[in-house]
Amino acid sequence: MNRRQFIQMGSFLSVTAATLGLSACGGGGGGGNSGASDGAFGQGVASADPKPDSIILWTRCAPLSGAPDSVTLALDVSTTADFANLVVSQPLTALAAWDYTVRNKVTNLKPSTTYYYRFRSGGATSPVGRTKTAPAAGTPVSQLKFAFITCQDWSVNHWAAFDELVNQDLDFIVHLGDYIYETVGAGFQSSGGETRHTTLRLPEGKPAAKGGFYASSVNDYRYLYRSYRSDSRLQALHARFPFVHIWDDHEFSDDCWQDRENYIPGEDSTTQGPRRRSANQAWYEYIPADIDMLDVKNPSFQNLKIYRSLAFGNLASLVMTDERLYRADHIIPESAVPGGASEIGSRYFVPTASLSQVEGLKMASATAGGLDPLSNVSILGNAQRQWWKDQMSASTATWKLWGNEVSLLRMGFDGTRAVAALLAQGLVAGVQSGLGIDLTAQMATLTGALYQDLAAANKSGAQPVVTYTNTIAALGAVPTYGGALAAAFPGQLQPDLDASLPPSLFLGKFVINADQWDGYNAERKDLMAHLKKNAIGNVVALTGDLHSIFAGNVCDDYDAASPTPVMVDLVTAGISSNSLFSYFKSVVDSSQAFAKAKPLIYTTNNDGSINNKFNTTLSSFNGGWMKFVETDAQGYAVVTLTPARLTCEFHKMKPTVAGVAPALPASSVIATVTVNAGSPAISVQQ
Template identity: 45%
Template structure:
């Protein structure tokens, strides 16, 4: 480290050079004190390490080590006592001390580092020490000593040399670990893996306490958080958000008291970036975007001091080899984007997608002309009309050019300097794989509103149609024949008069009974007076009911009626709306024409991610394409869901463009799922809610009723059409979790969940109605580039990388069991494989 830089940070970052017999520290001799520790007395007496130890940023010759020590009598999450300034020791060895992990027994073996380090209350008694001169691809063990107390033993591994042939790397990546909801059992599973390092993609802490998404069930070992200061999000009560340096420090300290998170830091070096919650939800630069907290002129509220506090706390508590400049008054006083080389196998590029980004293309503070109030989240960040977005983005880019800026200056996520750095790194990379530590998803997540509305109105018509089939079947002229009743109702729905519907339906049914083919049935219906469209739906509906009544389900009358109603709704009503749009008579008949009109458009679901910075994404992908840069894979967090898919050079081009790289998105460790957020938001949108969730009440003997919200969002976004079996398997984790919430012991959960699912298979509400809805939503064809998605999950991702392929295992975890993390942590594993030389992903 440059000594002048070292002095600027007031001895907070210290550096030493390891050697076989000891070390040389900033020009001193073996066991000499680091700068800043010379005048401090060595700590004595009883101390503790309430946040344990950590390591980070492994290079082939260096590692950053971290700890925090306070007197044994001090509160472990309170500010460090001002009188506690002293010095502690760091000891490091290459001798295997693996058996000591998880405990504080003294390290054994020859040391490569034994140094006195400063411990200062102005940095909250945190220590960040960089050891250089290490050997590549080597496991080291380290330990801090304060007075009479030793820290737990830490382990870290350096990266292979840049020119080394590497057969395999294995690492986990993780994100979104909200203390206040669900559980951290995933960390236990990660700790048991054989890893070279861990990548953390942000949302290490959540800046809010008591927010609406943080009031669900949480494991009992996570007590309530209390910010030292905090500011109310709305008025003088309710949720608070961190604002002072003490607030942010408190959150890191509190989160790091969990023994499972400590175990991860003790065992593996972290390579970490932040996302938004390390400062403020959906932040850009130093601006926060909480609804209703705008300036008097309607603009977003900029909080430079708060942003700097967040920067400093992250810097103090994350073992990252980055620089912080406290002398400048800018909020951009830290640079966390950086890269890592792992031999010839992989270059890992980590970006910062918050500090330099421009405002969302459509700001939250934009006035909604219908209400005269700021838009807030809906229409700016979420559920944004694509045509409106494209027009505003083009307008902003033209404005940038007019005032002498580059076109992307006002619509950028990375900023000009970081964007060029990313392009240069990708172009210059010589490794087989180029991995991108990416905060927010690159995948287009769109929705065709017209097709969705057509599906929903068809769905809403099913109960009415079913009732009509039932009453028609009961008429003496029909005599209980459900196929005939369905044929008559189908013709009437398609516009035939009652008399024509009766005649045409009867003619088709008589033809069937006498052995007529579908063509013959149609001819008979036409001869009775039905037009071509009426004939088509009449014959299709009648045969759908006949088929299910003779099929493997041995359908009950209720199931036959349900199939008939769905065939009419999705076979005639839906296509009519798709063809005639807002002018379809079925839209008018719904009584909601005015309310539904705005939804007859294409939407972008989440413009806080790369969909909201589309032109810059095109520039990055175009750079990869034009320079023939292959084997690029983004590892991504943020959205609390698992996704895998290809990223195109231009998603707006015919056919969705040309795939140039792959994006693999991991669900959050504990944060509530993307599905749950949209389910709650969609509940206020009436019919639109069916695009997201389907409520199902399941009676269970002895336990009462399980209330399950079945995930329809996956199918709306592009998941393949399910079978009954795959739909049942999809909800297994939710059913198991609901049983656990009812107090059922964990030993009984799996067997009971299987019994509940077996019972559901016999339910027409599930195996007919719900299945048909899921299949219709899957048929919308949204986002064909997404090859895997699970939007209702928590978990992490394990990557095994070889020269020939990248294998990512998406590990979904089970739900809470009562107030505890499940003993059986991992619920299911889905595998995404990327083969070298191909911008494609296969799912198994």
């Protein structure tokens, strides 16, 4: 075996063993390929998946002119920033077949060591990258500090978060997906972003049903990655810290499952294999990760396995799961929604009883067919689910971290109780203004009475028919004024109550988002049962996707009389994506069916400013496990981990001003969450 090992895999993926005492190759590529050209490094550099003895290094070396088959370049790695102490000086080749991207796995490195790296081609030299290997296996580690981020929409808000993060003292960054958004010019991207981000135009994009265009080919997806990676702030962050990446939905298609898209209700009945494979290839080219080679000869859309685990001494293990490529269809398909195919009732605002019933039927069908009962109601798929359990059982680290795309928290909503509270508020206000009687002291009693009446209402039609038996009794029992209130009810009070009633479909229990783990409850319970049965503690999920900030407990069974906390879920807001609050505000503003729920989402002050009521609404219906909620935010999270505790600071970004990102500091810490080792209990300081 040579002193300096080099194994080339299709030129794109290569492995180099570090060796002390090297001298730099002169000039550019040094590869001896006379048919290749020199190139430039317009997308910067990156490192990923730090292990005790290896790291993945990445760049794109675009040709200076034309479109040659290949470009020659060289990689230097050093223990010093001036590259005086080289451990790698290796010629490489960037191929047009991989859009001139290269990834090199450098092995034989020392644990817990900082390295510097650069790429050279002709007279061009890339920015210098800095990376750090993980501590050796089993080594005592006193502290780790890392950030976790997600959802960086080019067209919305700003990327000043990257300027802040690059100045942090971090060991690594976990990216939970939505690195790109596959749509450009869509309705949700119309609120405006930074003027420094030019308008994107997909080379082969297809028109989207709700406006704009979506990526449909490998050229489209490559264009998006090239564009996103052209931002100097993102480049600087990649050059500063190693990343650990996973994808979510927008790297392929919004709310996708396997190779299915969901732009139009019901269209996910059609496979999109070529498009999914294109998305896989572009992700593999532009996102460095220590994974097996993309199998371009495999005709399946499942031609790339990205779930994997890393370890950081004896302090932490990190499990990264893929929650899109293997997941089953949403439990209630859009085509099965009563009244016609719709995302409402399938992916969003789904009746809890219907969800549970259909999930049970699917599990029974799988069992009858000789399959694992979770086969058709799974996010992870059978193989990955078993792998996850094995990883959790085998880890001897103090903390078991889970890079998890979609939230594990129950986000339920009791429409009947919510409407009862709103009707009671309106009734008290109406009695005060119309009859001059103050019923503030009776608010709780009236809310309970209205809840009973709504629960007993006839909901067979589009609008509920309510008799108000309990409400009339509660009014009649008010001291001094009972008789007057009962007499006024039929002609004066009831018409206002009836006019305030929402459609019948609103009166029930729902989960607000069945695209996340709430929509795959049986598998969530199975995972929690594994942790609980095997006494596996200190498990914390690092979650993205939801465009909000949440902290809470994942319980063994949210539907039990007394759910038991098993682990913790920490959800960071998106770097720049529109918030969850803005989505629900648009729903109640634009949908007649949900218009009467507006007070549950927001109220408006006399000066036109908005009060966010959605935080309180979610907290009130999920108070047993939801410890912090901020639904209107962009931001990121920074975790400090020690053997004794995990501390997470949630940062919320300031908004753009006239298309310009705010000056630093561009964020504030709105909550600090602490989890002590040995218990899933959460404390929050605001």
